[in-house]
Amino acid sequence: MTAPLTTRYIEATVKSLPAHLQQDVRDELSGSIADAIESHIEQGALPADAEKAVLLELGDPSALAAGYADRPLHLIGPKYYLTWQRLLKILIVVIPLCAAGGTAIAKGLAGSSTIDVLLGAAGIALTTAVHVAFWVTVVFVILERTGTDLGLAWDPEQLPDPEAPSGGRVELGFELGFLALGAGALLWDRFIGFFRPGNETVSILNPGLWPWVISALLVILAVQAALAIAVHVKGRWTLSLAVINTVIALAFAAIVLTLISRGELINPEFVDRALTPNNVTIDADGSSVLTTLLTLGIAAATAWEIFDSWRKALGHNSPNRR
Structure with a gap:
């Protein structure tokens, strides 16, 4: 026999939570869902329709569980996003260009043709850019998940001086x-x-x-x-x-x-x-x-x-x- 929707919803929510949170969340959800269903029924909804409407309002149980566990549902949140973006903009230009330049010099000194030099430099630049983007993102994802504080709080003293156009x-x-x-x-x-x-x-x-x-x-x-x-x-x-x-x-x-x-x-x-x-x-x-x-x-x-x-x-x- 299929379990009621409410029971299935609660179990889907608590299964990914730490053991010490599961019972408290189960009790809280049971009470809040029952109250919400009763409110819908008082407004004239059928019990089955009221139950489904309440669960739809609560949304995906995995997202709800993430909220209870204080677990982010994004790779890089607002705390680190700007730092990640600024660093990546610099590294994804400088490192691939250095790699491409080194490859061009090596191939040129080895007597390669102009086409070989250009293709080799372009290939290593593209490969390096992909690796830079991947590994920089991985580092910031780890920082996001571990809650590491980089001590990079913004300060007005960091404002740049106006530059001549x-x-x-x-x-x-x-x-x-x-x-x-x-x-x-x-x-x-x-x-x-x-x-x-x-x-x-x-x-x-x-x-x-x-x-x-x-x-x-x-x-x-x-x-x-x-x-x-x-x-x-x-x-x-x-x-x-x-x-x-x-x-x-x-x-x-x-x-x-x-x-x-x-x-x-x-x-x-x-x-x-x-x-x-x-x-x-x-x-x-x-x-x-x-x-x-x-x-x-x-x-x-x-x-x-x-x-x-x-x-x-x-x-x-x-x-x-x-």
């Missing part, structure tokens, strides 16, 4: 000037030359990079200039602009680092006539001190360019910013 005219002018200088240097090296022994013109960059590789670099500089103008027009960095900036920076670094690793960036004639006489050598595989320093410099500059854009974008999209 990104994309000002001075910043735009400086960035466009720097990009124009870079493009001009590429063209000057090819057609006029920084190194001119006698009446000859010996380019520093490998002439074999013309026209396709140098053209690709010029296109990247042009896109970077357009991005700087977009930031100026928008008045700030946005998440979409930060994504575009990340793609541009990684593309530039991947091309240059691949060329360095293959020993194809510097003109061999320039090495023979300008560097070798001064005891500065660049091996065919790019494994000299000079190329190592150049690689590290490009990697560091790329990492900072990406980090700075995301820092500004996330700062403007923070829930504490208005």
